[in-house]
Amino acid sequence: MVNIRDIAKKANVSITTVSRVINGHPYVKEDKRERVLAIMEEIGYQINMNAVHLSKGITKRIGVIIPFVSHPYFSQLLSGIYKGAFINKHHLLVMQTNYDNCVEVECLNMLKNREVDGIIIVSCELDQEIIADYKPFGPIVFCGEFVENFRCITIDHAAAFQLGLEELFYNGHTKIGYTLGRKNSHNSHVRALTYKNFMEIRTLPYDSKWIFDGAYTMEDGERIYHMWNKLRDKPTGLLVTNDQVAAGFLLAANKERNNLQSFVQIIGFDNQYISQLLSFSTIELPLTQMGETSFHLLFQEIKHVKLGHSLIKR
Amino acid sequence: MVNIRDIAKKANVSITTVSRVINGHPYVKEDKRERVLAIMEEIGYQINMNAVHLSKGITKRIGVIIPFVSHPYFSQLLSGIYKGAFINKHHLLVMQTNYDNCVEVECLNMLKNREVDGIIIVSCELDQEIIADYKPFGPIVFCGEFVENFRCITIDHAAAFQLGLEELFYNGHTKIGYTLGRKNSHNSHVRALTYKNFMEIRTLPYDSKWIFDGAYTMEDGERIYHMWNKLRDKPTGLLVTNDQVAAGFLLAANKERNNLQSFVQIIGFDNQYISQLLSFSTIELPLTQMGETSFHLLFQEIKHVKLGHSLIKR
Known part of the structure; x- marks a missing residue:
């Protein structure tokens, strides 16, 4: 996704200026406005992203199935997933499920419905069999649990x-x-x-x-x-x-x-x-590394990555 | 948004069955499949949500600008926002910004680009003036900070x-x-x-x-x-x-x-x-109540809600 940082850089203006040009704000000098608009056209900056997603068939969004966002274990994994998403210029649609099957299926349906390009499952209650039904629609990665026949990143x-x-x-x-x-x-x-x-x-x-x-x-x-x-x-x-x-x-x-x-x-x-x-x-x-790696796994054919652990004696 | 729980209930079948019908799985009895498909048609269950969003002009998604997801203060607010989203059948596009201006603007642009219907700002670095430029594109609510001329929920x-x-x-x-x-x-x-x-x-x-x-x-x-x-x-x-x-x-x-x-x-x-x-x-x-209320504020014209606080003596 082109972001306004790129446009600002190419046009040699501030992010604020780009933001104002996009929003038709009056206080922008004419030469700057023209430069920004030219760059925007050149690199194809689009306004309605739903149209872009519909035409391109990709959304640059990834769904995350996570039971709770406010528990330290899960939120540290999530923090790592955000790191991976940031590097890869993707956004995250994070579903807090409280282990509710229905919410989990709703998130998987977003993959089928093209609302997201892939799914990271941090933990869920659904049968593996049901999840497998969604494999044809995009990559699904398990982050933290080993699940046969899925891409996953685990510790032993x-x-x-x-x-x-x-x-x-x-x-x-x-x-x-x-x-x-x-x-x-x-x-x-x-x-x-x-x-x-x-x-x-x-x-x-x-x-x-x-x-x-x-x-x-x-x-x-x-x-x-x-x-x-x-x-x-x-x-x-x-x-x-x-x-x-x-x-x-x-x-x-x-x-x-x-x-x-x-x-x-x-x-x-x-x-x-x-x-x-x-x-x-x-x-x-x-945990952070595990989250980040799970994101990279979405774009790789590797089935299983295992990370190390260590005892901290005190 | 219609969810598969509704379809399962109406068709008197399990969620698994609905999921399988949607995915063209072979192991579904013919009478059940027909019932599910009839209900889906009746209530208008759609497949490509980008097309739905494009035609309806709404996405049932809300963007959240939050500096860190793994800090207890923020993650408790986020937990409340999730509660509000769940009740209102919306999804959240949560942007972890690390207080990076560019990421903050990117999230606001999602409002302009129709990727989200509204924005909740938990905390950000951007000037209020820049944020105000985005007001015409949808509701923006501040959760936790008082900001003049915006809807906000705060404590004193x-x-x-x-x-x-x-x-x-x-x-x-x-x-x-x-x-x-x-x-x-x-x-x-x-x-x-x-x-x-x-x-x-x-x-x-x-x-x-x-x-x-x-x-x-x-x-x-x-x-x-x-x-x-x-x-x-x-x-x-x-x-x-x-x-x-x-x-x-x-x-x-x-x-x-x-x-x-x-x-x-x-x-x-x-x-x-x-x-x-x-x-x-x-x-x-x-905090949880503050998060939840910030979500409800997206759909109300109320400018400012102030919640109470109390001293716990120990």
Whole structure:
């Protein structure tokens, strides 16, 4: 898409001047106006973009299916997607779905209806089978989850989770629990399997009470702390969904003046700034890079990109 | 916009079936397919939305100008805007601008180019004068800042700020400082003026060193704590831009085992969950409601809506 920065540069005038010429503002010198109009004609600057999109068959818009925009994990991914869109001069039609199937399908229909040229799915509830129906209409990329037969960018969730378990075990913990988001997501299944294998190979005890679901926010972390605190037989090592939940757990304990450090170790995910301030270990996931790369994948035939992760010990 | 939920309901079939009929999927029973197609024709379900938009002159899309999507203040506003869009069956074209003038103008041009029907400005750098040039092309609403001659939804920043100053003074603080975001924003000017008046009326001392700018994130809070800690003559009351910055300040102090509570009081803004966990006072701003109302304002002639705020004492 030609933008007014390009026109301003070519005509050697300010962006304000170009904007004013476009809008028929009276306070523009005649020679400048003529220069801008000439450039606009030369490079074909169009007014009604719906007409342009209809004739060209492309919109330079990409749809994004995302459950929540105000959660740090998702908003950091989104920030990366914006970076990719900016570099590629595209706009984003971001659909906040709250995991509502109907909204998800509506977004996919925008691909079919030519409102967008492609779709990035950050997370969704829809069956893969339904999504596959939309493949003929444009590129669809999964950002953060591995989905067979789709382009996707992921981290190795099993390996990252295993790394956390090993770290806890290495630090002397034999009673290890973990938290997860949605019970039935692909990632949750991967975690459950990794956990079970890990514990069984080392003949460690495990207990379904040591697994806490619905863990997304700081508030969830506080709730899980109280659940954990009521357990008779407590896990002493906890691998926690993300740093927000981990911080909620630790701050809730601090609030009760419960000095946890002697008998529980928390490891979070994401390496958010709060993990540094509260000095807990975390597994860093390259979220911004993941978002940005998902955008580039729209224009490439590569099926699967896997990014690395690393343990930040504190 | 007709959505497939409506079609599914009318035809008494599942959303999946409707989706498959639209996409020409073979595994749909003939009677169901016919029913769906009949309903689609009846309610005029269209395929190429660019053609629909071109013919109708509306897109059911709204543009949003927002500096950052991954900052809690902005993402909570955005969450409210999404709520409004969902209720009104509109989609959002959200432009993350990083306060780049060119991106801001690009978004305004989408209004002129009929890519969107209206614009919500959460925060921007552009001169009001330039924005006014776009008024003939559709509704423009400011969400969070008062701007003369535009529709806007605000809180009374001066009153909220004054309330914080009064609370600090009431708690015995005579040396009061504050933090702000961008030095030259409208809100910052309002705060500076409110502060100066407040201190002068009470003949309290004040010092430019007690005002800290560039305060947005937890990381900024940590930086400001260290600046504050190096001051010989420290303010003992601090009114802080938002709860993220306030939490960064307090956690940085805790990390150094600096037990601040005896000699400094922090008041934040936004009433985020972390303020509850760290037990500091905060001024609650109705951000989600503000976002949602900004959306409704697009379709109303009301010029200015002001929402309330309240002090949460802890």
